[in-house]
Amino acid sequence: MTDSSSMQATIQEIITTLKNKPGALLPILHGVQNALGYVPAESVPTIAKALNLSRAEVHGVISFYHYFRDNKPGKHTIHLCRAESCQSMGGKQLENHVKTRLGIDFHETTADGKFTLEPVYCLGNCACSPAMQIDEEIYGRVTANSFDSAINETEELA
Amino acid sequence: MSITIYVPCDSSAISLGADRVAVAITKEAEKRSIDIQLIRNGSRGMFWLEPLVEVVTDEGRLAYGPVQVSDVVSLFDANFIKGGSHPLFLGLTEELEYLKKQQRLTFARIGKTDPVSLEDYVNNDGYRGLRNALNLPQTDIVKAVTDSGLRGRGGAAFPTGIKWNTVLNTPSEQKYIICNADEGDSGTFSDRMVMEGDPFVLIEGMTIAGLAVDATQGYIYLRVEYPHAHKALDTAIEKAYEAGYLGNDILGSGKVFHLEVRLGAGAYICGEETSLMESLEGKRGLVRFKPPLPAISGLFGKPTVVNNVISLASVPIILDKGGDYYRDFGMGRSRGTLPLQLAGNIKHTGLVELAFGLTLRELLYDFGGGSASGRPIKAVQVGGPLGAYLPESQFDTPLDYEAFAAIWAVLGHGGVVAFDDTVDMAEMARYSMEFCAIESCGKCTPCRIGSTRGYEVMDEIIAGRELGKNIPLLRDLCNTLLNGSLCALGGMTPYPVLSALNHFPEDFGIDDKANAA
Known part of the structure; x- marks a missing residue:
């Protein structure tokens, strides 16, 4: 099976499982992004047809939500908190360090495809600011040093 | 052993x-x-x-x-x-x-038990509220909640019992209970702690709500940033189904209640109840006009109770010990307890559940121990990104909905974020406008365009350009947002912006307070 046909098969399977839920679009988009890491443009017509929506409506929903992405992310996604609590504990300086260390800005992926950097507005870890998430792993009281070691550890795991 | x-x-x-x-x-x-x-x-x-x-x-x-x-x-x-x-x-x-020193009612079990052990839950007073509710007529369940004085803990502080009563009295073949678990405010984490630390209490609260108003389906709209809460809720829901606390015949009573977790997707606006319902329906999270109220025409056009996690998690103890027991805590019209969250630049950050009435200063210093950096606390933002910044002169305000409203501030969801004297309040005001621009749903013009104009004006002010013109412009813009926005995002962004300007004019390049006002 080619990559593209296996992708369509995955998408179809997710749609079949979820399409009868009331308000199925978000669960389907989550399913697709969980499986593929993003919601590819090729999935839009298939999803639209299954839910009896227009492609524009599906695209509109994908683009409305910050979490859904239409391009492939790096191997690991870093969500760095920009909200007030983290700012009060040096979040801005950490943000500068992270961007310099990775050599990218928010919404970008490193050239080696390892890390994608996204801003997040609160991880609910405000008692341990500044906070970040690498994939589903959460980190608190992050410093420049602890960021570097977290990145190194994540790279080793990869 | x-x-x-x-x-x-x-x-x-x-x-x-x-x-x-x-x-x-x-x-x-x-x-x-x-x-x-x-x-x-x-x-x-x-x-x-x-x-x-x-x-x-x-x-x-x-x-x-x-x-x-x-x-x-x-x-x-x-x-x-x-x-x-x-x-x-x-x-x-x-x-x-x-x-x-705390008065833990909603958080009574958290930290003591294994969150996903139904046995632990039941052995520690769990499901007593539901058992009582099963023997009560619906009007009595609603009355207990009304009598307790419980007001929406999400921030709006609307009386929960009144909301339930409206749904109860709106006939429909289908009604819904929605738990708003889209806890997006910076400085807040009490919802997360409940969902991770005692998920059954939320499930029980929602089940009681369902019984009270005749709703057979519940949804927990959970933010995607909380994967641990998601796992805990899914595990607890599965166990509740297995043990007959959820399903088609709750504890043999013949009553029906189903519950499902739905994930948000990183949109702050979906914490606004009508935007949340659009999102649950599978659409862009655009805010709806009100009326109709969700209690009359909510999810899929049906009567819907939308309550915050803490509101729903406070229901089991009310049904267990009675509305009077809960109401006896608190002050004025703020009854019961509020789980406060101490965050940001604070030495002893944490969860402090207390009856309403403690002063902000007591919270910051007696519990919080002052700033983490050891420097003086300059400003405190209470109530999330749409809450006002309070200067030291207002630290003696009691933590009470009305006392905060009287100083043009909000208690909101009880999040408290402290900043030391290194903070630049003009930068924080700019950030508030930028946040509003990023998170605006785009439906109403003041919020969609005003927020972008807002941070542009703030850039001018921060650069020190034409303050005589730009400060009045910022105030005028805030006035438009305040009065012309469809929901609280645009409508309350002026709170942090104007409170920063009014209390810390020096950070905006203005020397005396008289000129700032």
């Missing part, structure tokens, strides 16, 4: 290494052939002590913290499993001042 050791599974504890500590303790015990039972509990909410390890002894539960992996060997060497002395020894957990 097996020794019971608790290591929290709360996200914040995990973010400080609790998972690794749990593994290290298990391994070290194996190595020393010590029989232990390691339980992952919720957090007690004292985050400067996390990971907080507790050991069950004859004296009670003894605490050690903050424990790192590198401390584990020395803890065993010190015989901590028998309460041996160690530099990290804190004494009896329940006797710790921070915890002892």
Whole structure:
């Protein structure tokens, strides 16, 4: 099976499982992004047809939500908190360090495809600011040093 | 005999290494052939002590913290499993001042139990509220909630009982209960702690709500940023179904209630109830016009109760101990307790559940111990990103909905974020406008365009250009947002912006307060 046909098969399977839920679009988009890491443009017509929506409506929903992405992310996604609590504990300086260390800005992926950097507005870890998430792993009281070691550890795991 | 050791599974504890500590303790015990039972509990909410390890002894539960992996060997060497002395020894957990001074009603079990053990839940007063509710007529359930004086803990502080009563009295073949678990405000984490630390209390609260208003389907709209809460809720829901606390015949009563978790997707606006319902329906989270109220025409056009996590999690104790019991806590029209969240630049960050009425200063200094950096606290933002910044001169305000409204501030969801004197309040005002621009749903013009114009004006002000023109322009813009926006996002962004300007004019390049006003 080619990559593209296996992708369509995955998408179809997710749609079949979820399409009868009331308000199925978000669960389907989550399913697709969980499986593929993003919601590819090729999935839009298939999803639209299954839910009896227009492609524009599906695209509109994908683009409305910050979490859904239409391009492939790096191997690991870093969500760095920009909200007030983290700012009060040096979040801005950490943000500068992270961007310099990775050599990218928010919404970008490193050239080696390892890390994608996204801003997040609160991880609910405000008692341990500044906070970040690498994939589903959460980190608190992050410093420049602890960021570097977290990145190194994540790279080793990869 | 097996020794019971608790290591929290709360996200914040995990973010400080609790998972690794749990593994290290298990391994070290194996190595020393010590029989232990390691339980992952919720957090007690004292985050400067996390990971907080507790050991069950004859004296009670003894605490050690903050424990790192590198401390584990020395803890065993010190015989901590028998309460041996160690530099990290804190004494009896329940006797710790921070915890002892609190009035924990909603958080009564959190930190004590295994969050996903139904047995623990039931053995610690769980499901008593539901059992009572099953024997009451619907009007009496609603009356208990009304009598308790419980007001929406999400921030709007609308009386919960009145909302339920409207749904009860709106006939429909289908009604819904929605739990708003889109806790997006910076400085807040009490919803997360409940969902991770005591998910059954939320499930029970929603089930009671369903019985009260005749709703057979519930949805927990959970933010995607909370993967640990998601797992805990899914596990607890599955167990509740298995044990007959959810489903088509709740505890043999013939009553029906189904519950499902739905994930958001990183849109702050979906914490607004009508936007949340659009999102649940599978659409862009555009805010709806009100009326109609969700209680009359909500999810899929049906009567819907939308309540915050803490509101719903406070219902079981109200139905267990009665509306009067809950109402006897608090002051004025703010009844019961509020789980406050101390965050940001604070030495002792954490969860403080208390009756309304404590002053902000007592919270910041008596509980919080002042700033983490050791510098003076300059400003405190209460109530999330749409809450006002309070200067030191307002720290004596009691934590009460009306007292905060009187000083043009909001208590909101009880999040408190402290900043030391290194903060530049003009930058914070700019950030508020930028945040509004990023998160605006785009439906109404003041919020969609005003927020972008807002941070552009702030850029001019920060650069010191034409203050005589730009400050009045900023005020005018805030006035438009305040009065012309469809929902609280645009309507309340002026709170942080104008409070920063009014209380800290020097940061905006204005010398005296008279000119700022």
